[in-house]
Amino acid sequence: MPRQRVAAPAPTVTELVAAYQPRDFLLTSASGTLLGSGALATVTGIDELADVLSRVGTDTGQAAVAVGALPFDRDAPAHLVVPETVRRGPAPEPAAAPAPRRSPLPGAWKAVPVPDPADHATAVKRAITLMTDPVAPELRKVVLARCLKLTGTCAADVAAVVANLVRADPVGFTFAADLPSRDAAPRTLVGASPELLVAKHGRSVVSHPLAGSAPRHPDPVQDREQAAALLSSAKERAEHAVVVEAVAEALRPYCRRLDVPEEPWTVTTATMWHLATRITGELRDPHTPSSLLARALHPTPAVCGSPTDRAYAAIAEIEPFDRGFYTGAVGYTDTAGDGEWVVTIRCADIHGSTVDLFAGGGIMPDSDPEAELAETTAKFRTLLRALGVDQTR
Numbered sequence: 001m002p003r004q005r006v007a008a009p010a011p012t013v014t015e016l017v018a019a020y021q022p023r024d025f026l027l028t029s030a031s032g033t034l035l036g037s038g039a040l041a042t043v044t045g046i047d048e049l050a051d052v053l054s055r056v057g058t059d060t061g062q063a064a065v066a067v068g069a070l071p072f073d074r075d076a077p078a079h080l081v082v083p084e085t086v087r088r089g090p091a092p093e094p095a096a097a098p099a100p101r102r103s104p105l106p107g108a109w110k111a112v113p114v115p116d117p118a119d120h121a122t123a124v125k126r127a128i129t130l131m132t133d134p135v136a137p138e139l140r141k142v143v144l145a146r147c148l149k150l151t152g153t154c155a156a157d158v159a160a161v162v163a164n165l166v167r168a169d170p171v172g173f174t175f176a177a178d179l180p181s182r183d184a185a186p187r188t189l190v191g192a193s194p195e196l197l198v199a200k201h202g203r204s205v206v207s208h209p210l211a212g213s214a215p216r217h218p219d220p221v222q223d224r225e226q227a228a229a230l231l232s233s234a235k236e237r238a239e240h241a242v243v244v245e246a247v248a249e250a251l252r253p254y255c256r257r258l259d260v261p262e263e264p265w266t267v268t269t270a271t272m273w274h275l276a277t278r279i280t281g282e283l284r285d286p287h288t289p290s291s292l293l294a295r296a297l298h299p300t301p302a303v304c305g306s307p308t309d310r311a312y313a314a315i316a317e318i319e320p321f322d323r324g325f326y327t328g329a330v331g332y333t334d335t336a337g338d339g340e341w342v343v344t345i346r347c348a349d350i351h352g353s354t355v356d357l358f359a360g361g362g363i364m365p366d367s368d369p370e371a372e373l374a375e376t377t378a379k380f381r382t383l384l385r386a387l388g389v390d391q392t393r
């Protein structure tokens, strides 16, 4: 039986972040930090993963862990790894955050938005036309994204991006997941997501979907006004409700109890406000793997739309790029099925000197195309700041 090494826990998150190297897997969350290195096995599907993981032991007798990334397209291959070594540590705390490393993308770089910002506004109008079509009225919501392609003169320093993200948003889920690469250079999905797709421990299951957004304001009074306006906006609440409904529906068959709060609340990142609902439940079967729950939930209308198939088709028609692992999920699961999966938003796909940033937003029939464009611009800031890059649109 292959053996996974369980290293002694790190005393601080700073130590684990400093130990991170390209090709490793790192995830920080309020429940702790996990670093996985090396690969005992790599698979492309969740069923295959359960099979492989069941044959792995650890040198300490603890449950073995698998980590990895699921793409947006449910039919595309996932990238799931049973690491050789796993090391855990505490959750990030603001005071314990690693010191900033300022220049992950040094020298000159060029930025190409895909599509052009004006064309994103046109894409939003197209989605609204589809949603208001009297002949096919069933499409309720579509999430449309855009990509910002940065090219530098030398390879981006992924470890520095990770350290900067943890520092900027210690309460978020900072992640770095190795992806299949076209050449010898590592390819990494790096981000700081505010959205928990699913966490499962024993019988307990939690999902914390987000939808409905407003940018942060530097002035504290105006910042609070932004949050209050978000919480009282009928359009944003309707956009949020579609997601809560779908998450509850997907979890219900697995649960003997499910609590779905009636009212959303607001959560913040360093750059955005969001409407959020914390859904909690008790599983019928405590051995249900967290990866299976992630697959059952994905893609929620926070990243795709509703109904899923119609929204997926609209995205395929309108978006001029392949999302890859953006709006998928990253996370881990262990042999007991316990684990955590976060939605891969506020992230970049980094491959050598190429950095593809992604940002999207939920489009409703009453969306304003210019406001939707501005929302994606604000969402890019999480990664742009971590990269030390100044780009306004």
Ligand SMILES: C=C(O[C@H]1C=CC=C(C(=O)O)[C@@H]1O)C(=O)O
Binding pocket: 143, 145, 195, 210, 211, 212, 213, 274, 301, 302, 303, 327, 345, 346, 358, 359, 360, 361, 362, 363, 379
């Ligand atoms: C698709 C993204 O955000 C989703 C998550 C939170 C709020 C969202 C919104 O308000 O549109 C999106 O549904 C993204 O950041 O790229």
